[in-house]
Amino acid sequence: MSSTKQRLTVLISGSGTNLQALIDALDTPALPNAEINLVLSNRKAAYGLTRAAQANPPIPTAYLALQPYLKQNPTRTRQDYDAEIARIVLRSKPDLVVLAGWMHILSESFLELLDGRKQLEGEEGLSLTKPIPVINLHPALPGQFDGANAVERAFEAFQKGEISHSGVMVHRVVKDVDRGEPVVVREIPFVTGESIENYETRLHGVEHEIIVEATRKVLEETGSS
Numbered sequence: 774m775s776s777t778k779q780r781l782t783v784l785i786s787g788s789g790t791n792l793q794a795l796i797d798a799l800d801t802p803a804l805p806n807a808e809i810n811l812v813l814s815n816r817k818a819a820y821g822l823t824r825a826a827q828a829n830p831p832i833p834t835a836y837l838a839l840q841p842y843l844k845q846n847p848t849r850t851r852q853d854y855d856a857e858i859a860r861i862v863l864r865s866k867p868d869l870v871v872l873a874g875w876m877h878i879l880s881e882s883f884l885e886l887l888d889g890r891k892q893l894e895g896e897e898g899l900s901l902t903k904p905i906p907v908i909n910l911h912p913a914l915p916g917q918f919d920g921a922n923a924v925e926r927a928f929e930a931f932q933k934g935e936i937s938h939s940g941v942m943v944h945r946v947v948k949d950v951d952r953g954e955p956v957v958v959r960e961i962p963f964v965t966g967e968s969i970e971n972y973e974t975r976l977h978g979v980e981h982e983i984i985v986e987a988t989r990k991v992l993e994e995t996g997s998s
Contacts, residue, residue, distance in 0.1 A: 778808040779992045782867035784858075784875040785814050789821020791873035791910060794981035795988060796828050803985050807992055811835060811865035813858070815877050835861050839877065852882040859886035860893055863905075868995050871988055872909040872946065876921075879907075881948050906991050907946040908956055910984050912976055914940040915958060919951035924973055931963040938962040941980050943987035956987040 783792050792812060798804035812825035813835045825832035842854050858879070862870055863886065870887065872879075885891040888904040913923040917939070918930075927939035940960040945953035959979050963972065 778806055779868040779996060780810045780866060781807055781869055781871055781988065781992075782811045782813065782862050782865045783809055783871045783873050784862075785812060785819055785821035785873055786816050786876040787819055787821065787874050789819065789824045789874070790977060791980055791984045792821045793824050794985055795871065795873065796824065796832070798985040798988075804989050804992075806996075807988070810867065811862070813837070813861055815839060815858075815875070821874070833865075837861065852880050855880045855883040856886060856893070859883045862887070863893065863901075867905055869988065869991055870905060870907040871984070872907065873984060874910065878950055879946065884946065884948060906995060908943050908987055908991055909946045909951070909953070910941070910943050910980055910987075911951045912939075912941050912980065913951070914960065915942055915944070915955050916952075924976065925969070928963070928969045928972060936963075939976075941976060941983060943983055956990055957983045959983055 781795070783795060785792050795804065795809060799807060799809065809825070809832050811833050812821060814822050815838050817836055817838065822834045822836065825834045837854075837858060839851065839854050842857065843849060846853070859882070884907070886893060887907055889901040911923065913919070913927055918926045927936065930936045931939070938960050940958060942958040943956045944951065945956065947953040961976055961979055
């Protein structure tokens with residue numbers, strides 16, 4: 774195994790429990806040869822930023838929100854914001870980008886810069902030698918409940934008798950929301966009479982496992998390519 778650790782950039786929007794799962798897995802058999810070199814949030818008050826700062830050693834953080842960005846740059850667009858997110862990410866020189874509760878749909882302008890189809894203006898030093906994979910954690914099974922509020926929509930479908938289980942997955946990020954190739958998929962059965970809060974607790978426990986599993990899997994593929 775290489776002595777040089779592979780670099781992760783993690784994008785968050787909230788409390789950062791999945792980020793914490795990644796932090797806790799570093800330097801263990803679950804994630805033995807990786808380091809998190811940047812945690813980026815689109816919400817200033819995201820507790821995940823505090824988790825990063827309190828890690829040992831502390832993990833660098835960054836923050837950029839869409840609406841303040843557009844207000845400060847009235848001629849810019851959402852695509853410009855996504856390109857700026859890409860700029861911050863690329864400067865951290867990651868081997869893999871992990872969206873761990875990142876509540877913003879990234880447009881094609883972000884993906885084009887991460888896979889090398891386009892290059893950032895004025896950032897010649899950031900030209901890619903190979904595409905940087907981007908993966909996302911989504912609390913539903915492939916092809917079911919894409920987009921927002923997936924847990925609530927799945928639970929409602931269960932209560933109507935339409936489904937008996939849902940699940941979680943980590944998938945590769947593509948232009949179409951939650952439609953990228955699955956990396957790890959785990960089914961989670963519903964329990965009759967269980968509250969949505971209890972179901973979510975069980976689901977989050979599985980999320981914490983598979984985000985680490987998928988990160989290691991993609992890093993191993995990246996390292997061998």
